[in-house]
Amino acid sequence: xxxxxxxxxxxxxxxxxxxxxxxxxxxxxxxxxxxxxxxxxxxxxxxxxxxxxxxxxxxxxxxxxxxxxxxxxxxxxxxxxxxxxxxxxxxxxxxxxxxxxxxxxxxxxxxxxxxxxxxxxxxxxxxxxxxxxxxxxxxxxxxxxxxxxxxxxxxxxxxxxxxxxxxx
Amino acid sequence: xxxxxxxxxxxxxxxxxxxxxxxxxxxxxxxxxxxxxxxxxxxxxxxxxxxxxxxxxxxxxxxxxxxxxxxxxxxxxxxxxxxxxxxxxxxxxxxxxxxxxxxxxxxxxxxxxxxxxxxxxxxxxxxxxxxxxxxxxxxxxxxxxxxxxxxxxxxxxxxxxxxxxxxxxxxxxxxxxxxxxxxxxxxxxxxxxxxxxxxxxxxxxxxxxxxxxxxxxxxxxxxxxxxxxxxxxxxxxxxxxxxxxxxxxxxxxxxxxxxxxxxxxxxxxxxxxxxxxxxxxxxxxxxxxxxxxxxxxxxxxxxxxxxxxxxxxxxxxxxxxxxxxxxxxxxxxxxxxxxxxxxxxxxxxxxxxxxxxxxxxxxxxxxxxxxxxxxxxxxxxxxxxxxxxxxxxxxxxxxxxxxxxxxxxxxxxxxxxxxxxxxxxxxxxxxxxxxxxxxxxxxxxxxxxxxxxxxxxxxxxxxxxxxxxxxxxxxxxxxxxxxxxxxxxxxxxxxxxxxxxxxxxxxxxxxxxxxxxxxxxxxxxxxxxxxxxxxxxxxxxxxxxxxxxxxxxxxxxxxxxxxxxxxxxxxxxxxxxxxxxxxxxxxxxxxxxxxxxxxxxxxxxxxxxxxxxxxxxxxxxxxxxxxxxxxxxxxxxxxxxxxxxxxxxxxxxxxxxxxxxxxxxxxxxxxxxxxxxxxxxxxxxxxxxxxxxxxxxxxxxxxxxxxxxxxxxxxxxxxxxxxxxxxxxxxxxxxxxxxx
Numbered sequence: 001x002x003x004x005x006x007x008x009x010x011x012x013x014x015x016x017x018x019x020x021x022x023x024x025x026x027x028x029x030x031x032x033x034x035x036x037x038x039x040x041x042x043x044x045x046x047x048x049x050x051x052x053x054x055x056x057x058x059x060x061x062x063x064x065x066x067x068x069x070x071x072x073x074x075x076x077x078x079x080x081x082x083x084x085x086x087x088x089x090x091x092x093x094x095x096x097x098x099x100x101x102x103x104x105x106x107x108x109x110x111x112x113x114x115x116x117x118x119x120x121x122x123x124x125x126x127x128x129x130x131x132x133x134x135x136x137x138x139x140x141x142x143x144x145x146x147x148x149x150x151x152x153x154x155x156x157x158x159x160x161x162x163x164x165x166x167x168x
Numbered sequence: 169x170x171x172x173x174x175x176x177x178x179x180x181x182x183x184x185x186x187x188x189x190x191x192x193x194x195x196x197x198x199x200x201x202x203x204x205x206x207x208x209x210x211x212x213x214x215x216x217x218x219x220x221x222x223x224x225x226x227x228x229x230x231x232x233x234x235x236x237x238x239x240x241x242x243x244x245x246x247x248x249x250x251x252x253x254x255x256x257x258x259x260x261x262x263x264x265x266x267x268x269x270x271x272x273x274x275x276x277x278x279x280x281x282x283x284x285x286x287x288x289x290x291x292x293x294x295x296x297x298x299x300x301x302x303x304x305x306x307x308x309x310x311x312x313x314x315x316x317x318x319x320x321x322x323x324x325x326x327x328x329x330x331x332x333x334x335x336x337x338x339x340x341x342x343x344x345x346x347x348x349x350x351x352x353x354x355x356x357x358x359x360x361x362x363x364x365x366x367x368x369x370x371x372x373x374x375x376x377x378x379x380x381x382x383x384x385x386x387x388x389x390x391x392x393x394x395x396x397x398x399x400x401x402x403x404x405x406x407x408x409x410x411x412x413x414x415x416x417x418x419x420x421x422x423x424x425x426x427x428x429x430x431x432x433x434x435x436x437x438x439x440x441x442x443x444x445x446x447x448x449x450x451x452x453x454x455x456x457x458x459x460x461x462x463x464x465x466x467x468x469x470x471x472x473x474x475x476x477x478x479x480x481x482x483x484x485x486x487x488x489x490x491x492x493x494x495x496x497x498x499x500x501x502x503x504x505x506x507x508x509x510x511x512x513x514x515x516x517x518x519x520x521x522x523x524x525x526x527x528x529x530x531x532x533x534x535x536x537x538x539x540x541x542x543x544x545x546x547x548x549x550x551x552x553x554x555x556x557x558x559x560x561x562x563x564x565x566x567x568x569x570x571x572x573x574x575x576x577x578x579x580x581x582x583x584x585x586x587x588x589x590x591x592x593x594x595x596x597x598x599x600x601x602x603x604x605x606x607x608x609x610x611x612x613x614x615x616x617x618x619x620x621x622x623x624x625x626x627x628x629x630x631x632x633x634x635x636x637x638x639x640x641x642x643x644x645x646x647x648x649x650x651x652x653x654x655x656x657x658x659x660x661x662x663x664x665x666x667x668x669x670x671x672x673x674x675x676x677x678x679x680x681x682x683x684x685x686x687x688x689x690x691x692x693x694x695x696x697x698x699x700x701x702x703x704x705x706x707x708x709x710x711x712x713x714x715x716x717x718x719x720x721x722x723x724x725x726x727x728x729x730x731x732x733x734x735x736x737x738x739x740x741x742x743x744x745x746x747x748x749x750x751x752x753x754x755x756x757x758x759x760x761x762x763x764x765x766x767x768x769x770x771x772x773x774x775x776x777x778x779x780x781x782x783x784x785x786x787x788x789x790x791x792x793x794x795x796x797x798x799x800x801x802x803x804x805x806x807x808x809x810x811x812x813x814x815x816x817x818x819x820x821x822x823x824x825x826x827x828x829x830x831x832x833x834x835x836x837x838x839x840x841x842x843x844x845x846x847x848x849x850x851x852x853x854x855x856x857x858x859x860x861x862x863x864x865x866x867x868x869x870x871x872x873x874x875x876x877x878x879x880x881x882x883x884x885x886x887x888x889x890x891x892x893x894x895x896x897x898x899x900x901x902x903x904x905x906x907x908x
Contacts, residue, residue, distance in 0.1 A: 016439065019459045027414060027457030032406035033399020035578070036458075037529050038610045042841040045529060073399035086397045093389060093807055096815055097256030098396030099403060099529040099578025124850035131841060133529045133579045134256045135818030137852040139811070156857055157387040157806040 002062045006031070007075035017063020022046045024062050025072060033073040033102050037131070044130030047103035048072050054110035056129075073102035081147075082109045088147035092155060096134035104130050108144050117148055210291030210298070212236060212251055214315035215369050219288045226284065231361035234320045234369065236289040237267060237313060239281075244358030246271075246344055247279045251290040251298075251313075252305035253550060254392060255528075255577035255584070256815070257870045258808035259305045261390045263313055265383045265804055266306075270317030270375065272324075272341030273357070275383070275391055282574035285556035295654065298553040301585050301698055303771040303868025306804055310866055311375075318373035320364075327363035328355050378802070378864070385861075387807040392576070404548035404575040405607065407535045412603040413442055415596060416461040419450035419616050422474040422834035424693020427451060431469040438464050445596050452596045458607055477691050477834030485831065486520065489624040489688050493645040496686035499661050501668040505680030508639045509630055515721050516628040519710045520895045522828030524620035524699050525836075527844055530578025531613045532589040535605040536597035538563055543570045543594065544603075548577035550584040558587045559594040581819070582698035585653070586618045614844055615836040618697030619829050621647045621690070625710045635722025636733065640678045642671050642710070645686040647696045662687070669703030670875070674711050675740045675769045676733035691834075700819055704770035704875035709824075712766040712879030713894065716886060726765050726883060727753055739799050739862050740767060740774040746797040746858055747776040760784070761792075762888025766880035772867030774799040774860075777817060779853070779880040783888045787903035791821060791853035794880070798872060801863030809869050813857040816873025822847040824878035828897045 003012045004021075006029065013028045025031045025048070034057060037045030041056040048057045049071040076082030085108050095101055104127070111118055111126035118126070123144050132140070142153035152158075214235055224230060230239035230247065239247040248267050254260040260280050268275055283290045283298070290298040293308040321341045328346035329336035332353060339348050347354040378385075395401035420426060430451050432444040440460025445452040451470060455461035534547040536559070543563050549555045552572045560567045577584060593606040608616075624645040632638040648664035650657040658664055663685055672683045690696055699705070719729035727748055734741040744767050748754075751763065763780045777796040781789050796813050803809045826845035830837045838844040878896060886892050889903050 015457075015459075023457055023459040026406075027459070030408060031399075032402070032408070035403075035529070036405065036531065036607070038841050040610075040840055040842070043529070077398055089397045090389075090393055093393065093811065095390065095393045095396045096258070096811060097254075097529065097577060097579045098392070098401055101396050102399050105397060127849040129848075131529070131846050131848060133527060133581070133819065133846060135815035135822075135847070135852070136811070137818060137847075137849040138814050138855050140849060155807070155810060157810040157859070 004062060004065060004070055005067060006070045007072060013062070015062060018061045021048065021057040021060045021062050021065065021070070025057065031072050031074055035099055035102055037100065042131070043100070044103040044107060045100050047106040047130065049076070049106060049110060052110060052113050054107050073106060076106060076109055079109070081113050084147045085109045085112060085143070088143040092139050092143040092146055092153055093158065094136050094139040094143050096136055100130060100132045104132065104140055108140070108147070111144070112148055118144065210287035210296050211293050212290050212309070212312055214312050214319050217289055219286060223284060223286065223289055227281070232320070232324075232365045234323055234364070235316045236283075237316045238271065238320045240320070240357050240361045242358050242361055244344065244356050245279065246273050246277055246357060247281055249281050249283050251283050251309060252292075252300040253282065253548065253552070253574055253577055255300070255548070255550070255580035257305070257812060258390055258805060259300070260392050261388060262306055262804045262808060263309060264391060265388060266309065266313035267317040269381060269383045270314045271321050273344045275388060277344050278391075280391065283552065285552040285572040287553040290553075298551060299585065300550045300580070301582060302702060303870045303872070305868070306866050307772055307868050314375050315373060318375055319370060322370045322373050323364040323367050324357055324360045326367050327360045331355065331363065384804050385802065385806070388805050389807065401576055403530055403578045404535070404546060405530055405533045405578070407546040407575065407605060409535065409537065409603040412535065412605055413454050413456065413600070414458045414461055415445075415452045415454035415604050415606045416458060416465055416609060417450050417452045417592065417606060417612060418465055418470070419612065420472045420474065421615060421836075422472065422477050423480070424477045424691065425449065425472050425474040425834070428471040428473040430471070435464040435467040438467060443600055444468070445599050447592065447595060450592065452606065454596075454600065454604055462609065474834060475693070477693055480691060480694075480831055480834035482830040485622060485690070486624070489622060489645050492686050492688040493624050493626055493643060496645065496688065498643060498684035498686050499663045501663055501683045501685055502672040503682045504678070507680070508641070512630040512632060512638055513721060514628065514630050515718055516626070517714060517717060517894055519623075519625040519627065519713065521623040521706055521709065522830075522896055523622045524823060524827055525614045525617040525829050525838065525844060526581040526583035526699060527614060527841070527846065528577075528579025528581055528583055531610055532583070532608040533606060534590045534593035535603060536593045537603035538594070538597045541565070541569060543597075544573065545571070545590065545594065546573045546575060547590055548575040548584060549587070549590065550577070550580050551587060554587050555590045558591045562591055562594040563598055581700040582702070583617065585698050588618065610841070611839040614838050614840065617829070617836075618695045620699030621649065621696040623706050627710055627714045629714070629718055631718065631722060635718075635724060637678055637718060638680060640681040642683045643686065644668060644671060644684070644707070645688050647690045648687055649696050649698055652695070653697070666703040669707060670768060670770055671707035671711060675737050675767065675774070676715070676730070677736055678733070700816070701770075701871040701874035704768060704871065705820065705878070708766060708768045708770065708875045709878045709882070709896065712768065712876070713882050713892075716764070716883045717892060720886075730765065730767055734767070740769055742862065743767070743774050743776040743797040743799050743860060746860065747778050747795050750797070750856060750858060751778045751780065751793070751795040753778065760888050762884045762886065764880045764883025764885070764887055766876040766883065768876050770872050770875045771869070772801065772865070773869065773872045775872045775876055777873070777876045777880045779877075779884045781881065781884045781888060783885065783903050785905045787900040789825065789885070789898075789900060789903075791851065794853045795856045795858070796873065796876075797858040797860060798869070799860035799862050800867040800869055801861060802866040803859050803861055804866050806859055809859055810857040812869040813873045814855045816871060817855060817877050818847050818852055820874035820877025821853075821881060824881050824896055824898055826897055
């Protein structure tokens with residue numbers, strides 16, 4: 001039996017302590033927003049927060065977590081920084097297939113929580129562990145800058161209408 | 169496989185509707201005519217088809233379902249059924265724009281649904297099966313979806329006009345309402361749905377002029393982003409059913425090998441392990457969750473019969489390909505002008521391209537529930553009807569009892585045009601009494617890919633006195649994907665058009681040209697499949713690299729050399745000039761910095777990319793910047809055009825720098841993202857995208873960027889170092905300065 005603090009709630013799961021957090025989240029608790037991509041901490045799709053630190057849940061045994069607070073993509077919007085990052089992701093139209101974006105957003109939120117005004121080098125260092133096969137990197141960088149500065153990062157074709165605009 | 173829609177092919181292929189097919193004459197269109205003439209002639213249609221009633225009944229019996237794409241309920245809900253599946257390319261937004269433009273609704277007013285499996289209702293107008301690939305979605309549906317919207321709007325307007333007893337031409341539709349202009353009366357689509365459904369379908373509908381478009385051509389926000397930033401979008405891997413178990417598999421690492429024996433005693437007693445299923449060439453372990461299944465799989469003692477490929481190596485395949493290139497029988501794809509002149513400077517090169525895996529972020533998976541009289545499949549697939557057919561075959565159930573629930577796809581790139589993993593999952597599901605989700609590990613995903621073929625290309629030119637090609641000979645040697653995947657696509661002489669795409673008709677003025685192909689099948693068990701950019705990615709690398717070699721041999725700049733040869737091709741010359749201007753071509757650059765050009769006409773889009781790199785003394789490549797200009801005819805959604813060019817380039821650059829699948833003992837040596845690398849954010853260049861719209865129909869955007877990436881990079885390497893690298897992935901050890 002393992003008890004985990006996930007998104008502000010205690011969850012008890014009857015699993016072995018060596019089971020990676022990823023599979024407890026996805027297959028036991030049913031939080032499928034955190035994705036499986038590689039299983040060896042190479043792609044970042046499974047990134048979650050452990051006390052505000054970005055960690056790869058695919059190689060994190062649940063037995064090692066203890067009482068640390070786990071935050072997943074499902075609840076990151078409840079934090080001020082996470083909400084800002086999600087909003088910037090939407091404003092800059094980052095998403096393509098979207099499969100890696102849970103992990104990207106978790107990594108970016110951890111970066112901006114610890115480093116509110118990141119340089120390009122900071123962004124490189126924090127985001128290098130998250131692969132996107134669709135190649136959305138140009139817009140990810142723009143979105144992080146937008147979240148950090150609250151200044152619109154203009155894509156060449158950025159839709160000018162606000163996100164909730166009516167379309168004729 | 170996209171050549172039919174390439175303007176350079178000379179075939180009127182972009183709107184290959186039924187009418188066009190019947191009109192189509194010789195050449196490439198014949199292949200499509202054959203497909204069309206067969207018993208399963210399948211193509212989507214803007215009007216009601218025999219299968220539509222059943223499809224609408226299965227889709228909640230909407231009050232108004234005038235075709236396979238539009239459902240309007242009495243409460244005013246407008247649902248659009250997406251013929252092509254969303255895998256990141258933005259087609260759910262683009263297709264909705266085409267439908268909504270003519271229907272008269274806003275993108276904020278619609279809901280979208282994945283289409284059910286049906287070649288008949290959703291057959292791609294270019295392939296004649298339900299398939300999303302080859303950058304054909306927008307090109308293939310451009311007219312049909314607008315027409316489908318117009319059919320529905322015409323009927324809704326007619327219903328309103330009849331109610332008000334006014335002339336329909338005095339009514340307009342917008343924002344999901346029909347309004348009578350002079351009186352200001354209006355009715356919502358939901359209020360009109362039942363009446364509209366009783367009206368006859370209009371034979372003729374008038375489509376809007378381009379100048380009147382309200383949505384098409386505007387940079388629209390994607391409609392699928394909200395759930396993708398908060399984790400709520402359901403991909404295939406996220407499917408959860410009551411009573412569902414999770415399995416994972418290992419197939420014989422050697423292609424074509426079989427399972428000899430398995431000792432599962434340790435696995436069966438492990439906590440959470442439920443079943444061990446033996447297949448012909450694989451073993452599956454099913455558990456309460458993926459982790460139990462994976463641990464169980466690792467605990468098996470498996471003996472493989474590795475079969476005839478037990479000693480297969482990459483070098484062996486390369487040597488065999490080279491031998492076929494020298495000795496094999498070539499099929500001529502295209503011959504123009506006369507044979508080789510006796511005099512003139514000769515340039516000849518060999519280019520080699522490796523096998524490639526797709527490695528989409530979402531590993532392959534399928535969830536299957538088999539009962540005695542039905543089968544349901546939840547899977548993200550690019551070929552829903554093929555998924556249905558293979559499951560029917562495996563389970564022995566009638567086709568109509570097999571239901572495919574398509575899902576958002578976490579990356580396809582061609583891998584999900586295959587149904588091998590679905591066949592396997594259905595086979596496993598047949599053995600158990602509960603729904604089962606089969607999830608491949610990343611290792612299984614890479615080692616059992618349907619790999620992009622390897623290519624061995626010999627290319628030669630004889631230059632005239634001014635240094636331009638007086639004669640051009642390109643001999644391609646490779647396996648054929650189409651021979652397995654879409655046999656009718658082969659020409660009468662056996663040539664697979666995919667293998668010569670973008671080689672047969674380079675955009676340049678080449679008076680004397682011969683392009684030929686030697687078919688060299690891979691050993692049994694090693695399957696080759698479509699990979700982002702298909703034929704264009706292969707041939708543009710060879711043609712554009714060689715074009716740079718010729719410019720160098722002629723002592724001319726690659727830019728000026730291409731300009732001269734594109735003098736009669738204004739669309740392609742224009743994108744070359746635009747990209748060159750935007751990057752500032754001609755400026756002096758520091759040592760070891762280089763810019764490389766690649767030009768092409770792929771998927772209906774003239775395109776140019778110029779890549780700027782630095783090469784370190786040790787040979788490391790830093791991608792600084794890429795500027796691309798693409799003439800996509802009509803940019804349905806410029807936001808998506810830009811995104812696809814950015815992403816496509818990065819996909820191609822990743823492969824050019826890092827990717828090559830190699831074999832040892834008949835098994836793939838790579839296994840995960842550490843040895844099958846992909847570009848990371850810190851390695852990606854800044855990318856600028858310039859859009860030109862110089863035609864009346866849209867081109868396909870999903871693969872153009874990928875197709876021009878490698879040659880631009882190779883040419884940049886040459887510009888920076890003077891070293892020509894002709895094999896992919898680029899070997900950087902050869903680029904180091906001596907003593908560095």
